Amino acid sequence: MAEDLKGKIQTVLGCMDPSQLGRTLTHEHLWIDASPLGVPTCPPFLPNLNSLPFNMDNLGFIRQFPYSHTPNLTLHGEEQHVMEELKFYRQHGGSSMVECTTVGISNNIGMLKTMAEKTGVNIIAGAGYYVDSSLPSEVHSATQEQLVSTMVQDVTQGPAGTGIRCGVIGEIGTSWPITATEKKVLVATAAAQTQLGCPVIIHPGRNRAAPAEVIRILAEAGGDIGRTVMSHLDRSIYDKGELSEFAALGSYLEWDLFGIEVSYYQQVSDVDMPSDAQRIQMVKHVLEEGYEDRVVIAHDIHTKHRLMHYGGHGYSHILLNVVPMMLARGVSQEQTNIMNGSNTDTDPDNLYGNPYDHLYAYDYGDLFDDFYSTLGQEEDGTDTQPQDRPASLSFRAALGVVYVLIIVICGVGNLVFLVVIGRYKKARTKTNLLIANLAFSDFVVAVLCVPFSLDYYVIHDRAWRYGGEMCAVVNYVKTVSLHVSTNALVVIGVDRYITIVRPRWRRVGKTGAMLVSAGVWLLSILIAVPSAKFSLVRPNLRRHHQGYSFCGVVWNARHLTVYKGYYGSMLAFQFVLPVVVMAVCSLPVIWKVFHRELPGILTDAIREKVQRSKRKTLRLVLILALFVLCWAPYYVYAALRDFHHVLTLTDLNTNIFYAVEAAAMGNSVINTCVYVAFNKNVTNFVRMLAKDCRGLHQTTESNTQQIMLPSDGEEEEYDNITLLSYIGRSESFRQIFDRCQETTL
Incomplete structure (x- = not known):
């Protein structure tokens, strides 16, 4: 990428300046088949849950056991509902979104481009591979060099010759313990990041030791930990002391399950899923430790029941509900601004500001800062300012x-x-x-x-x-x-x-x-x-x-x-x-x-x-x-x-x-x-x-x-x-x- 485009952001609609990101959610899914996450067993009192229709009578059961209802595990066919929610998100101040669907959970970058064009939301697509159990056989048999080549091509040219380029690597999926294929993917990810300079987003295994182990593997392979986002800390690290130790490793810290208020966690039944209030307390802890410029938040919506159309909180939950909760619990306005996307040292309108179209910039420019340090392409920018309706x-x-x-x-x-x-x-x-x-x-x-x-x-x-x-x-x-x-x-x-x-x-x-x-x-x-x-x-x-x-x-x-x-x-x-x-x-x-x-x-x-x-x-x-x-x-x-x-x-x-x-x-x-x-x-x-x-x-x-x-x-x-x-x-x-x-x- 040309030297003068160093530090740009690659969306599905083209290259843009980090200052244009605006308020950004760093971990979402818009088109996904999450069936690899399915839990085959149903609760004994509802053995036919998997075959029940998705309606109000069954919504409570689906919320409690979301991974036992197969129709709930896919957003395929929901593109109209998703686009309506993206418009709602943009209407209420949202601007950009990182879509983390990768190989193994049915990514479709062409659909993401259509959504971006029709809604005006900046969508940054992820390249890479999900957890071992979801991957096709060719990934297991591929060499590390082949994986590196594929990820670099996805970012510089686009998957499968689409010409629609990914903007980040991730989410890169790992289990616990980490499998041989997942370790191979992690090492390949570090090599691809070295070539591209782009951010990496990690899905750690469901164990409190998993995040640190992933960081160790990436660091030994030459990855840039300072440009790595560790996702799902909501369900990985619960102890504040352990959290402080992990924060010191230098990655971005992501709480991305905001909106899930059911404490029963099907994936690890002996672990309690925290509420939004508990997530905010963990976030406050790392803020008090001095890591306010390393915290990002999202929803990780990947099932139907979390969409507004199906009675869920939707992609605007953080903007409409979580930020006011944070302010009421002692988190400063500036800190919420940074978590919602201002980790950058660039300048936009973004958000709201001065006598003439003043807006502040809520973006993740630090995360994307040296993106594309060596490769070249033409800039095709897109506006991400939260626009309001046309004036009458x-x-x-x-x-x-x-x-x-x-x-x-x-x-x-x-x-x-x-x-x-x-x-x-x-x-x-x-x-x-x-x-x-x-x-x-x-x-x-x-x-x-x-x-x-x-x-x-x-x-x-x-x-x-x-x-x-x-x-x-x-x-x-x-x-x-x-x-x-x-x-x-x-x-x-x-x-x-x-x-x-x-x-x-x-x-x-x-x-x-x-x-x-x-x-x-x-x-x-x-x-x-x-x-x-x-x-x-x-x-x-x-x-x-x-x-x-x-x-x-x-x-x-x-x-x-x-x-x-x-x-x-x-x-x-x-x-x-x-x-x-x-x-x-x-x-x-x-x-x-x-x-x-x-x-x-x-x-x-x-x-x-x-x-x-x-x-x-x-x-x-x-x-x-x-x-x-x-x-x-x-x-x-x-x-x-x-x-x-x-x-x-x-x-x-x-x-x-x-x-x-x-x-x-x-x-x-x-x-x-x-x-x-x-x-x-x-x-x-x-x-x-x-x-x-x-x-x-x-x-x-x-x-x-x-x-x-x-x-x-x-x-x-x-x-x-x-x-x-x-x-x-x-x-x-x-x-x-x-x-x-x-x-x-």
């Missing part, structure tokens, strides 16, 4: 209206404001320079980001067509702009507080305003870096989006602590703190404007100025209130997603995100209207600019002096300083009146 036409239409408003109002309005600032020197007041931060950031989003969002979210319903570089650019610019808008509003609020409430403090001039603006941009550029670093594009195989791709900001679940810290900080410092600062700055301004009485006789001109100050103060309150209303849903959603993400695992999860993100971006429309469209001085300059463009007006110093003495923000500064802040000083009312007259437009 009405939702997309409403979203489209919001985007169009942002493009038109923010694009045109802010461009005009920036032209005014650039053309007329008198318009470059301190306040307008601060507002220019908002205008420029909103303008960039309106013309660069929102058109792509309109195409991606609305026109093509989440199908990205513009490549990874543009995906990163759009996500990054959008994030920078959102932070600039927030920080600029804070700066404007603080500036107005100083101007009106603390006039004796040293105020920032134009040069200071430019330096503050530069600081706002630098801070926003730096804290938005993760949105570019973790942006990715990957194939999207939803049938109505064939050939298109997903674009999102994706963090790896192994970095979940950093992820939560980062977005927790963003919540605190880019929403909560700005709201608090703006509120603290606004309340004294409101009080001073509405509760200070001016001494003496007030002229109509002064009354008008007081009313104008009150209107501007109300506008400040409105801006703060709308900022909270627009951004609160977004940050509430983000908090639920990041810290209680089970609450957002719904079919509408992605649509909810797009809606709250659009509401947050819609705040820029409000900013544009308040600071640009409804700014009297700016609109005067716009009219003057229109005349200039038509050649009907000649710009002069006196023209701009008439229009801009001072700007909206500066006018408020003079009005409030004169009418409010100077009251109480040792100046006469006449002096105050004179100052008011000097600032009259």
Whole structure:
């Protein structure tokens, strides 16, 4: 495999990056004939159990004695039911699955490909051989070299010339004691793994010494124990001390019988099968021992009675039931994420994450990391993101209206404001320079980001067509702009507080305003870096989006602590703190404007100025209130997603995100209207600019002096300083009146 594809995952649909795995079950069966596991004897009180029909009357008996009912031991003919359950699994957050059916229990890789194509679940097929008693005679007579050649061919070319390649070796079956044929297969497995670099999955014999013995044989044959999964620890090792000793050998530890709640174990009748609660306690033990990055969990469904169609728990049991149980029993969210598939050091969306299609990555990339270190093939990736249902036409239409408003109002309005600032020197007041931060950031989003969002979210319903570089650019610019808008509003609020409430403090001039603006941009550029670093594009195989791709900001679940810290900080410092600062700055301004009485006789001109100050103060309150209303849903959603993400695992999860993100971006429309469209001085300059463009007006110093003495923000500064802040000083009312007259437009 080509060196540049080192570390890829081989599914039945082609090669993919480990970051695309998403939540993964590492040991399942979708098409299997498990009759080799059958127990020929029936319970004495039910000697005809094997011939009883599979119905509700007999389900209890079948659950208690599942291996005595031959029809229960095959999933052949159940493909429609299995595919419905795979869709259900995907709908509830599942993404990938390792199918461990090998030679001896009737593997069918062609059927697995059909299931993958029809359900969208990534299926990784296993190569190799099951237990001795199930194997055909040609396996017993084959040489070790022949077995190695067959397994390598199954991974690199596909079984029996199908062209559908396996992605792992296993499950490799062993009995107890290990037979000569099984030992031959184990040694061949180690040799094949050395050539391929792929993971190996082991089915140990039903004895507590079996797992360690298998590891010994593999290690002596040169196998990579660090890339070996020891399955079925549920029914193999029950003592915590022995479990700790085995964990130290370095393999992955797999509890894969979740969902089996019947304690009677037909295969070894003197052993009690643990319950899910007992499995969780064993898992907790190894987690406390420091092996959290070596634990994986699954169901190992291989009989009908465990399918949902037949009254069983199905492939979604871990996601829907086991993970909440783990959380309730003291297992951390991050640990459950890793067990459900984030053992990787790569980066996707997977799971849920950031302002723009954020998902965390739940995958098993460590397990697959150096996969295919020497062999070569073309990449044929497949999307494994847990997709939700397509957005309704009405939702997309409403979203489209919001985007169009942002493009038109923010694009045109802010461009005009920036032209005014650039053309007329008198318009470059301190306040307008601060507002220019908002205008420029909103303008960039309106013309660069929102058109792509309109195409991606609305026109093509989440199908990205513009490549990874543009995906990163759009996500990054959008994030920078959102932070600039927030920080600029804070700066404007603080500036107005100083101007009106603390006039004796040293105020920032134009040069200071430019330096503050530069600081706002630098801070926003730096804290938005993760949105570019973790942006990715990957194939999207939803049938109505064939050939298109997903674009999102994706963090790896192994970095979940950093992820939560980062977005927790963003919540605190880019929403909560700005709201608090703006509120603290606004309340004294409101009080001073509405509760200070001016001494003496007030002229109509002064009354008008007081009313104008009150209107501007109300506008400040409105801006703060709308900022909270627009951004609160977004940050509430983000908090639920990041810290209680089970609450957002719904079919509408992605649509909810797009809606709250659009509401947050819609705040820029409000900013544009308040600071640009409804700014009297700016609109005067716009009219003057229109005349200039038509050649009907000649710009002069006196023209701009008439229009801009001072700007909206500066006018408020003079009005409030004169009418409010100077009251109480040792100046006469006449002096105050004179100052008011000097600032009259």
